[in-house]
Amino acid sequence: MLFHFLVAAKTSRTNFGPSRIATDQLSVVSFSSTMVDTNGSQTSYRDPSGSWKFQDKVKEVQRFDDFVTIDWVEDELDEHLQRLAKKKTSHSQTSLFQRIMAFSQTWFVLALMGLMIGCIAGCLNIITAWLGSLRSGHCGHNFYLSKAFCCWGSEEETCDAWQEYTPFGLLNYLLYIFISIGLAMGSAQLVKLYSPSAAGSGISEIKCIVSGFVVKGFLGWWTLLIKSLGLPLAIASGLSLGKEGPSVHYAVCVGNSVARSIQKYRRSASKGRDFLTATAAAGVAVAFGSPMGGVLFSIEEISSVFQLSTIWKSYFCSLVAVTTLAALNPFRTGQLVLFEVTYDNNWHAYDIPFYILLGIFGGVYGIVVSKLNIRVVSFRKKYLKNHALREVLILATLSASFCYFNEFLRLDMTEAMQSLFHDCSNSQHFLCEPDSNKTVVFSSLIFATIARMFLTIITYGCKVPAGIFVPSMAAGATFGRAIGTLVEAFYNSHKSSPIFATCLDKETCVIPGTYAFLGAGAALSGITHLTVTVVIIMFELTGAVRYIIPTMIVVAITKIINDKWGHGGIADQMIRFNGLPFIDTKEEFDISATAADAMSQTVVTIPTTAPESITVGNLKTILRETSYRGYPLINSSLGPTIVGYVTRTDLEQILETSDHLDESSRCNFLDGSDGLNLSRIVYSSPITVSQETNLEYLVNIFTKLGPRNILVQNDNYLVGIISRKDILRFEFTHHHVNGGLDYDEQAQDAFDAKVWNKMNEIIDKVQRKLGVALHNDETRYTRI
Numbered sequence: 001m002l003f004h005f006l007v008a009a010k011t012s013r014t015n016f017g018p019s020r021i022a023t024d025q026l027s028v029v030s031f032s033s034t035m036v037d038t039n040g041s042q043t044s045y046r047d048p049s050g051s052w053k054f055q056d057k058v059k060e061v062q063r064f065d066d067f068v069t070i071d072w073v074e075d076e077l078d079e080h081l082q083r084l085a086k087k088k089t090s091h092s093q094t095s096l097f098q099r100i101m102a103f104s105q106t107w108f109v110l111a112l113m114g115l116m117i118g119c120i121a122g123c124l125n126i127i128t129a130w131l132g133s134l135r136s137g138h139c140g141h142n143f144y145l146s147k148a149f150c151c152w153g154s155e156e157e158t159c160d161a162w163q164e165y166t167p168f169g170l171l172n173y174l175l176y177i178f179i180s181i182g183l184a185m186g187s188a189q190l191v192k193l194y195s196p197s198a199a200g201s202g203i204s205e206i207k208c209i210v211s212g213f214v215v216k217g218f219l220g221w222w223t224l225l226i227k228s229l230g231l232p233l234a235i236a237s238g239l240s241l242g243k244e245g246p247s248v249h250y251a252v253c254v255g256n257s258v259a260r261s262i263q264k265y266r267r268s269a270s271k272g273r274d275f276l277t278a279t280a281a282a283g284v285a286v287a288f289g290s291p292m293g294g295v296l297f298s299i300e301e302i303s304s305v306f307q308l309s310t311i312w313k314s315y316f317c318s319l320v321a322v323t324t325l326a327a328l329n330p331f332r333t334g335q336l337v338l339f340e341v342t343y344d345n346n347w348h349a350y351d352i353p354f355y356i357l358l359g360i361f362g363g364v365y366g367i368v369v370s371k372l373n374i375r376v377v378s379f380r381k382k383y384l385k386n387h388a389l390r391e392v393l394i395l396a397t398l399s400a401s402f403c404y405f406n407e408f409l410r411l412d413m414t415e416a417m418q419s420l421f422h423d424c425s426n427s428q429h430f431l432c433e434p435d436s437n438k439t440v441v442f443s444s445l446i447f448a449t450i451a452r453m454f455l456t457i458i459t460y461g462c463k464v465p466a467g468i469f470v471p472s473m474a475a476g477a478t479f480g481r482a483i484g485t486l487v488e489a490f491y492n493s494h495k496s497s498p499i500f501a502t503c504l505d506k507e508t509c510v511i512p513g514t515y516a517f518l519g520a521g522a523a524l525s526g527i528t529h530l531t532v533t534v535v536i537i538m539f540e541l542t543g544a545v546r547y548i549i550p551t552m553i554v555v556a557i558t559k560i561i562n563d564k565w566g567h568g569g570i571a572d573q574m575i576r577f578n579g580l581p582f583i584d585t586k587e588e589f590d591i592s593a594t595a596a597d598a599m600s601q602t603v604v605t606i607p608t609t610a611p612e613s614i615t616v617g618n619l620k621t622i623l624r625e626t627s628y629r630g631y632p633l634i635n636s637s638l639g640p641t642i643v644g645y646v647t648r649t650d651l652e653q654i655l656e657t658s659d660h661l662d663e664s665s666r667c668n669f670l671d672g673s674d675g676l677n678l679s680r681i682v683y684s685s686p687i688t689v690s691q692e693t694n695l696e697y698l699v700n701i702f703t704k705l706g707p708r709n710i711l712v713q714n715d716n717y718l719v720g721i722i723s724r725k726d727i728l729r730f731e732f733t734h735h736h737v738n739g740g741l742d743y744d745e746q747a748q749d750a751f752d753a754k755v756w757n758k759m760n761e762i763i764d765k766v767q768r769k770l771g772v773a774l775h776n777d778e779t780r781y782t783r784i
Contacts, residue, residue, distance in 0.1 A: 062579030067213035072706025118324025123285035125330040131236030183237035184396035195226035201247030224253035240455035242470025251283025281314035282321035289336025293537035339417040359557025366526025388463040408448035445482035472522035480519020484512025531570030596691040598730035599720030617663030646685035712723025
């Protein structure tokens with residue numbers, strides 16, 4: 001007989017009422033459990049079957065079922081058994097060459113991954129530059145060349161080889177818009193038709209996967225292909241999106257796909273985690289041209305458990321990827337990224353107040369953009385879920401028509417930052433013209449900052465491959481350059497002021513490009529909530545040791561503001577908003593509940609002693625009618641003392657090789673003396689805790705040891721089972737039930753509904769006027 005227990009924990013805060021349900025295959029003994037609040041009201045978090053209640057109203061858990069938990073303890077045990085088996089045969093049956101090849105295989109695979117990531121990054125840089133240039137014209141002698149290559153050796157403003165499509169400015173403007181729309185729609189169509197998981201950045205999901213979860217298809221070959229094809233289309237369309245986040249996604253897709261193609265690594269979750277972490281570092285390395293920044297990014301942002309061996313693997317993979325990108329030399333300048341610069345002059349004490357101002361801007365930028373973008377994403381999920389293509393169409397139209405008239409918005413963001421970062425020693429850009437109207441320049445830069453923030457808020461999260469790192473850096477760069485312009489104007493008017501006494505005559509005292517550079521770093525730190533990683537990335541972009549201290553000052557101020565008023569980086573906020581199962585090991589987990597409050601009291605158990613020991617037929621019924629990944633072993637239903645634990649995978653493998661046994665044969669989990677011997681697959685010491693164990697302590701066990709489930713006992717009897725998802729579900733459900741829908745959320749929902757109704761009214765009016773103008777039928781387009 002299969003025993004399906006809904007076991008009630010003996011705790012003073014829990015009331016029980018027994019009921020019995022009879023089925024053809026199962027004997028189900030159930031007890032209803034309610035948790036009593038401090039105010040005396042009773043709130044049941046689970047229904048009689050053991051399922052969680054209120055889950056459709058708790059947005060933080062909406063995608064929990066998409067993720068399958070990895071058991072790191074089980075994986076480590078399997079690895080240990082394999083190592084023991086190899087040791088017994090390695091010296092007698094394996095040659096020295098074979099042992100060397102086995103040791104080197106991991107590094108060969110990492111080199112292959114780095115090579116692929118570097119090649120993909122180089123190709124994407126070239127294709128993106130060409131597609132972006134096509135919006136404004138084409139190369140007269142070679143159509144396949146971008147504007148930079150077509151005008152190689154001459155100024156782009158006076159380049160005769162680059163030709164606009166027509167001599168009419170208005171028509172060129174319309175073509176610019178139509179080509180931008182075509183590129184954006186092409187990217188959106190690829191994502192919608194072939195791989196919806198290729199949309200967005202992917203960093204939030206990758207953090208969950210690396211922490212110990214699996215999402216089918218999210219890191220496969222098909223996602224890699226669509227991400228690589230859709231990303232240059234989306235970036236070249238002029239949408240306020242970046243490639244850095246998606247670079248991490250396609251790099252991790254390479255790591256996962258290559259590793260799963262090799263049998264040695266397909267069955268090892270721990271080795272797979274190392275490859276994912278290493279390729280995430282390589283993705284950032286090729287995006288920023290910063291190998292050490294990539295390694296630190298994988299430590300600070302991606303990995304939840306980071307080991308020294310993983311650092312070496314990340315470093316090696318990043319090194320190969322960046323070396324490959326350098327060999328391809330996609331910009332033909334020797335630079336890995338367009339906005340790579342070098343500063344020869346030093347900074348001065350009078351710069352510090354302005355550095356503090358830039359740090360404040362970075363913190364405010366991160367808080368404001370993150371909060372408003374979450375609001376936009378919430379609106380998108382409620383009202384635009386079935387209108388993804390139309391949304392991309394509107395965003396592309398708005399971005400192209402709006403940005404065309406401002407150079408800092410019209411140019412590709414990396415090209416714009418290249419102009420903003422450079423000093424004026426060897427640049428002919430209008431920013432460096434001494435007779436230029438500084439008021440106009442300042443106004444243009446501030447306008448570009450505000451416009452970039454607005455476009456990033458409404459665009460990030462739409463259904464195309466999209467990142468937010470570069471748009472944030474672009475906004476910070478324009479703001480920083482605006483501040484630098486003010487400081488430069490003040491210096492030119494007050495050169496004899498004691499403030500500038502530390503400036504030597506031979507030096508260029510004020511370099512506005514350095515302010516743009518530091519503003520970009522501040523905005524990047526503000527949106528990601530990263531510190532050391534940002535400092536190292538910005539250092540590798542300049543190669544100037546002298547500007548490490550200013551960067552550290554700016555990032556420190558940004559972090560102080562974020563810690564005080566912010567809610568983490570955009571990736572962490574998206575994890576909570578999208579309902580992903582993730583416990584951040586870098587944050588303190590403060591909850592006073594116990595295991596008895598959050599555990600599942602519905603436990604499918606297998607008795608091991610006569611007369612309740614099960615047969616082969618019973619075991620097949622368990623596997624056929626349940627989907628659990630493992631099953632606790634107990635003595636009997638009357639005395640459910642924990643004997644051990646067996647996994648579904650091991651049971652299925654045993655049954656595949658035991659078809660000759662009669663289904664009435666007994667399953668022996670203890671000594672294997674008779675019947676089907678299953679003792680060799682029993683974990684005799686599963687992790688167990690008392691029902692009074694605090695959830696904060698359980699979080700430490702889950703994050704440091706990594707079990708899929710923990711068995712909960714009381715007086716040596718099994719009373720429940722708990723997982724990482726159970727702890728998160730309890731926390732979010734408890735907050736929802738006790739906090740309810742506060743006024744702010746109600747006001748937000750009402751405001752979103754008004755905006756949606758207003759949008760429908762405007763669209764309806766436009767459709768009617770268009771129908772009258774073109775067909776003399778105002779309902780012509782309202783029927784579509």
